[in-house]
Amino acid sequence: MLGMNRKDTTLFIIVCLMVMLAPILLNPFPTESAFSQFNAGYPALLQRFVIFGILVIGFNILFGLTGYLSFGHAAFLGLGSFAAVWMFKLLSYNIVPAIVLSVVVSGLFAVVIGYVSLRRSGIYFSILTLAFAQMMYSIAYSDLVGKVLGFPITNGETGLQVYNNDPQFLLGDGPTTPHLFGWEMNGSFTWDIGGWSFVFHNGYYLAGLFMIASFYIAIRIFRSPFGLILRSIKSNQQRLNYIGVSTRPYMLTAFVISGMYAGLAGGLLAAMDPLTGAERMFWTASGEIVIMSILGGVGTLIGPILGAGVIKYMENIISTINDTVVHGWFSFMPDGLEDFVVAIVHPFIGKGWHLTLGLVFMVVVIFLPGGLVELGQRIGAKFSRKKPTDPASGATTPAE
Amino acid sequence: MGILEIKGVNKRFGGLQALGDVNLSIAENTVHAIIGPNGAGKSTLLNVLVGKLIPDSGSVMFDGHSVLGRQPFEINQMGISRVFQTPEIFADLTVFENVMIPCFAKRDGAFRLHALGSVGHETDIHETAEAILEDVNMLEKRHMIASSLSRGDKRRLEMAMCLVQEPRLLLLDEPTAGMARADTNNTIDLLKEIKAKRDITMAIIEHDMHVVFSLAERITVLAQGTALVEDTPENIKGHPKVREAYLGEAQV
Numbered sequence: 001m002l003g004m005n006r007k008d009t010t011l012f013i014i015v016c017l018m019v020m021l022a023p024i025l026l027n028p029f030p031t032e033s034a035f036s037q038f039n040a041g042y043p044a045l046l047q048r049f050v051i052f053g054i055l056v057i058g059f060n061i062l063f064g065l066t067g068y069l070s071f072g073h074a075a076f077l078g079l080g081s082f083a084a085v086w087m088f089k090l091l092s093y094n095i096v097p098a099i100v101l102s103v104v105v106s107g108l109f110a111v112v113i114g115y116v117s118l119r120r121s122g123i124y125f126s127i128l129t130l131a132f133a134q135m136m137y138s139i140a141y142s143d144l145v146g147k148v149l150g151f152p153i154t155n156g157e158t159g160l161q162v163y164n165n166d167p168q169f170l171l172g173d174g175p176t177t178p179h180l181f182g183w184e185m186n187g188s189f190t191w192d193i194g195g196w197s198f199v200f201h202n203g204y205y206l207a208g209l210f211m212i213a214s215f216y217i218a219i220r221i222f223r224s225p226f227g228l229i230l231r232s233i234k235s236n237q238q239r240l241n242y243i244g245v246s247t248r249p250y251m252l253t254a255f256v257i258s259g260m261y262a263g264l265a266g267g268l269l270a271a272m273d274p275l276t277g278a279e280r281m282f283w284t285a286s287g288e289i290v291i292m293s294i295l296g297g298v299g300t301l302i303g304p305i306l307g308a309g310v311i312k313y314m315e316n317i318i319s320t321i322n323d324t325v326v327h328g329w330f331s332f333m334p335d336g337l338e339d340f341v342v343a344i345v346h347p348f349i350g351k352g353w354h355l356t357l358g359l360v361f362m363v364v365v366i367f368l369p370g371g372l373v374e375l376g377q378r379i380g381a382k383f384s385r386k387k388p389t390d391p392a393s394g395a396t397t398p399a400e
Numbered sequence: 401m402g403i404l405e406i407k408g409v410n411k412r413f414g415g416l417q418a419l420g421d422v423n424l425s426i427a428e429n430t431v432h433a434i435i436g437p438n439g440a441g442k443s444t445l446l447n448v449l450v451g452k453l454i455p456d457s458g459s460v461m462f463d464g465h466s467v468l469g470r471q472p473f474e475i476n477q478m479g480i481s482r483v484f485q486t487p488e489i490f491a492d493l494t495v496f497e498n499v500m501i502p503c504f505a506k507r508d509g510a511f512r513l514h515a516l517g518s519v520g521h522e523t524d525i526h527e528t529a530e531a532i533l534e535d536v537n538m539l540e541k542r543h544m545i546a547s548s549l550s551r552g553d554k555r556r557l558e559m560a561m562c563l564v565q566e567p568r569l570l571l572l573d574e575p576t577a578g579m580a581r582a583d584t585n586n587t588i589d590l591l592k593e594i595k596a597k598r599d600i601t602m603a604i605i606e607h608d609m610h611v612v613f614s615l616a617e618r619i620t621v622l623a624q625g626t627a628l629v630e631d632t633p634e635n636i637k638g639h640p641k642v643r644e645a646y647l648g649e650a651q652v
Contacts (some may be wrong), residue, residue: 244476
């Protein structure tokens with residue numbers, strides 16, 4: 001279907017269904033139940049799942065296929081957001097010009113940054129991309145461009161947002177929040193059934209459609225001759241040169257495509273919430289993208305999306321668990337023991353969610369080098385009662 | 401007029417004259433061996449031919465076009481393929497993918513953005529790749545990951561990757577280096593088969609005299625950076641200058 005083989009089509013349909021049904025599937029606990037804080041089916045988090053999904057799908061085209069580890073990918077995310085907010089400020093809250101410009105701007109920057117950084121490979125490439133991203137972060141944070149021009153461009157520490165006195169030439173009497181030709185992003189429909197309350201949010205579904213489209217393009221790239229050559233770059237660049245392939249334009253194309261994916265994600269973040277700041281470009285944000293990919297499974301199609309989901313879930317759910325909640329869980333224990341258990345759990349929850357993430361990450365990297373996808377494959381192999389496939393054949397095609 | 405004409409090539413590394421006025425002509429459809437003791441400049445010459453090194457002076461013409469100053473991928477696109485001392489293959493990819501990539505490079509040139517095509521639908525490429533794997537007796541191993549192949553099969557695979565592009569000149573850099581006798585003989589047979597099946601010019605750089613005298617139709621002896629003598633294998637065997645420079649006291 002749609003030029004994909006059977007396995008990819010199945011995977012694609014599963015992803016489509018997951019995106020469409022996520023507001024229900026990720027809300028398994030009734031609103032009043034003690035577990036409702038583990039529900040992830042609320043719009044702000046769902047949006048993050050799909051938007052960061054787009055970001056890592058694009059990152060995976062670069063890192064997963066070619067093995068070039070960009071450590072400055074958040075710069076493109078930030079650029080996309082700034083471009084989108086500027087479109088809101090200048091034209092109107094319609095997201096179409098905002099998203100188009102965010103993709104174009106990120107793409108142009110990716111051409112320049114890629115052209116320079118791809119002169120080196122390995123760690124030097126990573127450092128060059130990191131340096132570019134940090135320079136751009138500093139420029140944005142101090143609003144250097146704005147100081148030169150005499151009016152704010154990135155608006156420094158305050159961050160960029162839309163003010164009432166902005167020109168907004170095309171605003172007219174249109175909506176005053178981001179919208180797609182009048183269809184407002186923050187609109188939603190709530191379905192109360194039994195103890196549950198499911199929220200279907202316009203912005204989430206728009207971002208979800210973008211993720212599905214991004215995922216589809218990624219599948220096609222993975223299976224194309226272009227994708228095959230990108231994988232061979234990872235494998236043996238020397239051989240590739242000596243059979244007549246110029247690797248530089250292939251690398252640059254991959255870099256620009258993944259930069260544009262990041263720009264799209266940045267534009268969508270701004271479309272969900274029309275403000276942005278330089279911190280979106282900070283190196284920790286770039287590092288998070290790398291961790292998402294590795295946690296999920298580098299070079300696999302679905303892995304990075306899973307990784308993005310897990311990290312965003314932990315960031316938003318584990319960080320909200322506090323000592324009071326944990327006391328509630330262990331209240332059946334005798335007092336002393338309860339306090340003891342809470343004291344042990346304490347460092348891993350709330351602000352300590354990074355510690356939990358770090359431990360999970362270590363376990364995955366040590367025991368599951370293929371990421372969560374490998375976990376899935378192992379479980380699948382156990383259930384189908386076949387002999388587990390040997391690692392060599394598992395690596396044949398970067399399938400799911 | 402040979403397909404490859406090397407004239408007056410000089411290359412200096414600091415105080416070392418690696419190549420001094422090398423002249424060499426390789427005729428079309430011959431197997432031409434370049435031999436010489438260690439440090440004779442064989443590898444330097446090869447690196448000049450593939451675009452890795454640029455000589456200080458002289459000319460290297462392939463089929464009437466200069467190869468000097470061109471990138472390796474451009475030289476390949478002109479019709480020169482290279483087999484390395486240790487097989488250079490795409491170790492993480494399948495045997496079939498390994499052979500398909502040079503097919504794409506041959507058909508699409510050095511770069512083509514065919515990002516929305518599908519490898520699975522490229523029937524022409526599949527047929528070409530299958531034919532060459534059949535040729536080197538590796539068709540049944542097409543789904544194996546290349547890194548899991550035996551050393552001999554890796555060599556076969558690399559040959560297949562070069563041959564599938566139908567190069568006009570195949571450069572072989574010590575194709576049997578470090579091989580056991582049986583593997584060496586297999587490689588010789590493989591090269592003989594290849595030569596019998598198609599019109600191809602081969603330039604072999606080799607240490608192993610057994611390989612050289614089994615395959616070569618012409619031999620050039622390099623010593624101390626110059627082409628000492630060029631002749632048929634029979635004449636080379638008895639040539640006094642060669643014995644002196646290269647073979648020393650050893651018997652051939």
